[in-house]
Amino acid sequence: MIGLWRMILVTGGAGFIGSHLVDLLIKEGFKVRVVDNFHPQVHPEKPSYLNPEAEYVEGDVRDRRLMESILEGVEGIFHFASRVGVGQSMYEIEDYVDANLRGTGVLLDLLANTPHKVRKLIVASSMSIYGEGAYRCKNCGVVYPERRNEEDLEKGVWEVKCPNCGEFLTPIPTPEDKPLYSSSIYAQTKKYQEEMCLLIGKTYGIPVVSLRFFNVFGSRQSLSNPYTGVVAIFLSRILSGNPPVIFEDGNQTRDFIHVKDVVYGCYLALMKEEANYEIINLGRGEGVKIKDISSILQTLLKREVGEEITGRYRKGDVRHCFADITKLKEKLGFTPKITLEEGMEELLPWMEKEKVRDYFARVLKEMEERGLVK
Numbered sequence: 623m624i625g626l627w628r629m630i631l632v633t634g635g636a637g638f639i640g641s642h643l644v645d646l647l648i649k650e651g652f653k654v655r656v657v658d659n660f661h662p663q664v665h666p667e668k669p670s671y672l673n674p675e676a677e678y679v680e681g682d683v684r685d686r687r688l689m690e691s692i693l694e695g696v697e698g699i700f701h702f703a704s705r706v707g708v709g710q711s712m713y714e715i716e717d718y719v720d721a722n723l724r725g726t727g728v729l730l731d732l733l734a735n736t737p738h739k740v741r742k743l744i745v746a747s748s749m750s751i752y753g754e755g756a757y758r759c760k761n762c763g764v765v766y767p768e769r770r771n772e773e774d775l776e777k778g779v780w781e782v783k784c785p786n787c788g789e790f791l792t793p794i795p796t797p798e799d800k801p802l803y804s805s806s807i808y809a810q811t812k813k814y815q816e817e818m819c820l821l822i823g824k825t826y827g828i829p830v831v832s833l834r835f836f837n838v839f840g841s842r843q844s845l846s847n848p849y850t851g852v853v854a855i856f857l858s859r860i861l862s863g864n865p866p867v868i869f870e871d872g873n874q875t876r877d878f879i880h881v882k883d884v885v886y887g888c889y890l891a892l893m894k895e896e897a898n899y900e901i902i903n904l905g906r907g908e909g910v911k912i913k914d915i916s917s918i919l920q921t922l923l924k925r926e927v928g929e930e931i932t933g934r935y936r937k938g939d940v941r942h943c944f945a946d947i948t949k950l951k952e953k954l955g956f957t958p959k960i961t962l963e964e965g966m967e968e969l970l971p972w973m974e975k976e977k978v979r980d981y982f983a984r985v986l987k988e989m990e991e992r993g994l995v996k
Contacts, residue, residue: 628739629653630892631696633683633729634703637664638843638850639746639835641671643700643885648675650889657681657692658703664844666979671842683725690732697739698892701729701819702746704812706850709936709985711808713992722811723818730822740828742898743819744891747834749796749877749905751813753803755943757791759784765791768803775935776996780870782941793875793909793942798834798901798949805938820899829898831891836905836945840881840965841972845979853878853966855982856916857973862980865928869939869995872913872931877905877944880965883958890954897953905945906958922966937994 630647634640635656647654654676660668672678681688683703704722705711711718726745733740759765767785774783782791804810816832823830839853845861856866887904891897916929950956960968989995 627652627697629655629695630698630700631655631657631692632700632702633657635676635700636660636669636672636678637702638840639838639881639884640700640702641669641673641842642840642881643702643888644673644676646885646889648673655679655692655696657683657689669842684721684728686728686732689728690736693732693736693738693740695739697741699729699740699743700746700888700892701726701743704746704815706808708750708806708808708938709989709994711806711811712938712994713988715807718807718811722808722815726815726818730818733828734822734826742829742831742892743823744831744833744888745816745819747816747832747901748809748812749834749836749903749943749945750806750809751802751804751816751834752796752800752940752943753805753809754782754940755796756794756800756946757782757784757942758794759787759789759791761789762786764794766801766803767791769805769938770941778871778933780874780935780941793944795907795946796903796943797946798903805940816901820901824899829895831897831899832901833888833891833904834901834945835884836877836879836903838881838884839878839969841969842881845973845976852876852912853915853919856919857969858978858980859982860919860923860925860927861973861978863927864980864982865930866916867982867986868913868916868929868931870935871933872929873911874939875909875911875942875944877908878910878915878962878965879904879906879958880960880968883960887950887954887956887958890956894954900949900953902949902953903945903947904950905947907945907947909942909944910962918963918966922970935996936989937996
């Protein structure tokens with residue numbers, strides 16, 4: 623365990639995951655400073671859940687002068703500030719690259735060139751950097767396919783084929799050493815963000831931990847941001863009386879982990895020296911079908927609106943990806959505790975107080991106009 627900390631900085635700390643982390647850090651006795659630009663897409667209104675015991679600075683991580691002043695007295699950093707959204711990143715390219723990479727570059731440049739007391743940096747990476755997850759072929763063993771064949775997708779052949787023999791593959795847990803085939807600008811920025819932090823950390827002797835978040839869900843996830851996670855998007859549809867729109871056949875799988883498990887994993891990454899300079903998956907290690915998420919939510923909400931399973935596909939979407947959590951258990955001594963059903967139930971009282979705006983149709987039109995949905 624690492625000794626006492628005086629001040630922790632959380633960039634993007636007013637957001638969904640960051641705000642839960644701030645709460646946990648304060649509960650554990652830390653002093654916490656937050657910098658957040660309160661982007662209107664994420665925060666149409668100032669959030670009511672901000673912890674009054676934290677220090678909040680409204681500003682952008684790309685502002686060097688601001689960041690230099692914010693780093694004063696800081697000993698640990700959680701770098702969560704990023705533009706988030708796979709589909710949107712494919713047409714708001716300049717802004718995603720600028721926010722995610724230049725913002726990280728400013729922070730790292732300050733750590734390399736100015737006096738500071740920082741002794742650990744935890745960066746939020748993403749499962750999206752993997753592209754397709756890991757698979758097993760009955761003929762070829764473990765394989766890591768890059769992208770599905772466009773001709774197969776046009777025919778509605780959704781499952782992944784072996785790049786060597788052409789047989790259909792069985793998905794298996796995805797380990798951290800899998801080759802990275804990032805299939806969106808967002809994913810590429812997270813990949814380079816991770817690599818930049820680890821490189822500068824190793825060069826200057828600042829321990830860095832990269833946590834690859836899988837599909838995080840829970841209270842405070844924006845129900846009006848149409849570029850957020852699938853649980854929030856489905857909720858906004860259901861609460862507005864509209865059926866969730868599901869691409870392909872709905873049998874694609876993702877790894878859903880509750881936000882409270884995620885922030886506890888973040889806390890352990892700060893506290894444990896075993897995590898230094900490591901890349902660690904932060905998921906539950908279970909693949910869940912997308913269409914099952916819709917069914918679970920409708921049952922909990924007692925609202926039967928059905929699903930619209932389109933048989934269409936989005937360019938760059940992966941079929942299966944769920945985490946191998948061996949390193950999470952070994953390096954952090956942690957296994958996520960909150961089940962999918964328990965996590966969904968935690969959403970209910972929070973949803974009742976939220977304003978919901980369903981903008982999915984607008985986003986779908988934007989992606990169709992750019993040829994990103996077929």
